[in-house]
Amino acid sequence: MAQMLGLFREEEAESAANATEALEQAGYSNENFEILTGSPYPEGAFGEREVKHKLYVFPFMGALLGFSVAMLVTGATQAAYPLVVGGKPILSLPAMTIIAYEGTMLGAILFTVLGIFFESRLPNPNAGIYDPRITAGYIGITLTVADERLNAVEQLLRRAGAADVIVKR
Amino acid sequence: MHRNGHRHIPPVATVHEFTEDMVSRHAATGPRYRRAMLILGALFLLGVAGFVARALQDGFDDRLPWGYFAATVAYLMTTAGTAPLIVIGMRAVKAHWHRPLARIGELYGASTVLILAMFIPLLFLIPSAVNRRTLYFQSDGTGVPGTLGRIPGAPQVYDLVLLAALVAAGVGLLWVSSRADRAVVRDHKGQSPGNWRGLLRQWKVHKVGLGLLGATYFLAAIGFISLYSIDFSMALVPGWRDAIYPAFQSISGLQGGLATVLVTMYLLRKYGHFEQYIHMEHFWAPSKILLALCLLWFYFGWSTLIIYWYGRQPVERDVLQLLMFGPYEWFFYGAFLLCFVAPFTTLLWNSVRKSTTGPALAAAFILVGNLFDKLRLYAGSWSVPNEQINFHGLEGVPLVHYPDLLDVLMVVGGISGALFLFLWMARRTPVISLWEMSEGLRLRVVRPFLRTRLTVIGKSE
Structure with missing residues (x-):
């Protein structure tokens, strides 16, 4: 097996989109190849599958955790020294709100940063094939190809309009 | 201008031209830039020296000598600290x-x-919540060793927690947004590839992450400004109970x-020579929001005044008397005039709004007015x-x-x-967002339409 990267010039972005269709016709499903770009393109521009991620779960979990800790801290301290103030209940929710808000924010923010790390697969020491021309505007299509199909896939990408094809074994 | 006096649409650079230009600008540091950094760095160090001298001279027992320092923290929070909110x-x-404004706002996120750092010493100068009216709890303050107040550490710990959340969001926002641009600079320098490769998955997470961090930054910033204004000014003045103030x-x-x-943005355009990317429309559009915010400033200020009056x-x-018409009246008049x-x-x-100089002058x-406001x-x-x-x-009423x-x-050093x-x-990440501008x-495209030309903008969602 080898990793292959087809590079398409920015002004020939249409060729990159055609290449993804050609790959699908050649038996590579939409989940077998990845597209690399130097700046964001509108979703679906290359006919790629919708990217699934769970980033929304992270801030939610963080917020829930932060909120729970804050409620525990405020509730426990009020219960630890039960003193009625101004006729209010011992566990007065309005007084707990600010600290609960802070805990919720802190948890949500920290978990969001963690989630971005995790969902972006960062850090990733085994990152796949890459070429600096991507950040210069080239569009890359990368996929893992069986040795016996290397030539065929390379020809496919070149026929679609790839300016260069790199293979890494 | 167009030949009949209509607005001229500046030529649009290609993504490649833009990226190459920005990367070459980023690689070079002009003498003016270095001089500015040197002067600001020296002023900052003088500010640090002023802080140390103040601490040695007056200690942290009396609040009075630290009022201007507390005002500086409030000023930084309501200028640099809130700049990311606009983006x-x-x-x-x-x-x-x-798009051209985005990185400017995000870079100020680092100022959190x-x-x-400036906020931590202030924590030693405000009283705890024990035995006084606070936003948190009316603590019992029994004074018996070993007994808890109703909530330990209030308000210091909780103000610090929210500011810590804000710092995490501000630094995180800048880090996430600049990852792709740092990769561009890295590749142009021929350095080894990092973890950012530009996968569609990475772009998706990048976009959603910016949205989430942005939302939480907004909530933390508004929360912290509210708490700081309550715990570090209103709660210190007996008789000042104003729900509108935060x-x-x-x-x-x-x-x-x-x-x-x-x-x-104005300074960047004028002295950084970014006229090609920062146009009149980038001042014109936010100037309308600035106008609305000026009216809101008056509305809230007036509401505060009228209730007490x-x-x-x-x-x-x-x-x-203390806050408006007494010892600090000139600061108040200055704030009213300039804000x-x-x-x-x-x-x-409209002719002033529709320029680069008018909105920058108003800003x-x-x-300056905001500084007067915080000082008073x-x-x-x-x-x-x-x-x-x-x-x-x-x-x-205390004397001035x-x-x-x-x-x-300390004031000049903090701002510097x-x-x-x-x-x-800005030396570590391009000052104009490469990925966001490239996307834009x-x-x-600019298309002819009858006798004029129009900008056509594609919206993907």
Whole structure:
């Protein structure tokens, strides 16, 4: 097996989109190849599958955790020294709100940063094939190809309009 | 201008031209830039020296000598600290003109680290929540060793927690947004590839992450401004109970944040020669929001005044004297003039809004006015003796506390520190967002339409 990267010039972005269709016709499903770009393109521009991620779960979990800790801290301290103030209940929710808000924010923010790390697969020491021309505007299509199909896939990408094809074994 | 006086649409660069130009600009540092960093760095160090001298001279027992320092923290929070909010808001509503502004606002997110560093000493200067009216709990303050107050550490710990959250969001926002641009610089320098490769998955997470961090930054910033204004000014003045005040300071923060971005953008355009990418429309569009914020500043300020003015209780009159018409009246008049009258009368005219200089001038007024506003609020409230903290009202309005040399050093040093941090971070990541501008350039074309030309912008969602 080898990793292959087809590079398409920015002004020939249409060729990159055609290449993804050609790959699908050649038996590579939409989940077998990845597209690399130097700046964001509108979703679906290359006919790629919708990217699934769970980033929304992270801030939610963080917020829930932060909120729970804050409620525990405020509730426990009020219960630890039960003193009625101004006729209010011992566990007065309005007084707990600010600290609960802070805990919720802190948890949500920290978990969001963690989630971005995790969902972006960062850090990733085994990152796949890459070429600096991507950040210069080239569009890359990368996929893992069986040795016996290397030539065929390379020809496919070149026929679609790839300016260069790199293979890494 | 167009031949019949209509607006001229500047030529649109290609993504490649733009990227190459920005990377070459980023690689070179001009003598003016280095000189600015040197001067700001020196002023910041003088500010640090002023802080150390103040600590050695006056210690942390008396609040009075630290009023101007507390005002500086409030000023930085409501200018540099709120600058990212403008980008967050404009990005959320998908306003395309935010693209050249975006990184400017995000770079100021790094200044939250400086705000945190300056904020920590202030924690030793405000009283705990024990035995006084606070936002948190009316603590019992039994004074018996080993017994808990109702909530330990209030308000210091909780103010610190929210600021820590804000710092995490501000630094995180800058880090996430600049990852792709740092990869561009890295590749141009021929350095080894990092973890950012530009996978569609990475772009998706990048986009969603910016949205989430932006939303949480907004909530943390408004929360912190509210808490700081309550715990570090209002709670220190007996008789000052104003539900509008935290909201007023939040609006002041939004106004100051937008003004910070506009002035920085103007300086960047003029002295950084970014005329090709920063056009009149990038001043014109936010100038309308700035105009609305000036009106809101007046509305909230007026609401504060009118309630106390009509109340006319001795306690209320003393509060008005302290904050508006007494020892710090010139700061108040300066704030009113420069946060409302001058920018409002400037931005009222469409021909002024429709320029690069007009909105920048109005924004410069606001930045000075905002400083006056914070000086009157914090120098005033920090001049109230600590013994009065539980009184029903002020026992006489304190005399004016004029700034001494150390105060001036700390105020100038704090502001210079935030600007130094901005310039320093701008050496590490391009000052105009490459990925966001490239995306915008790709979605934008200029087309002829009858006898004129129109900009057509593609919207993907």
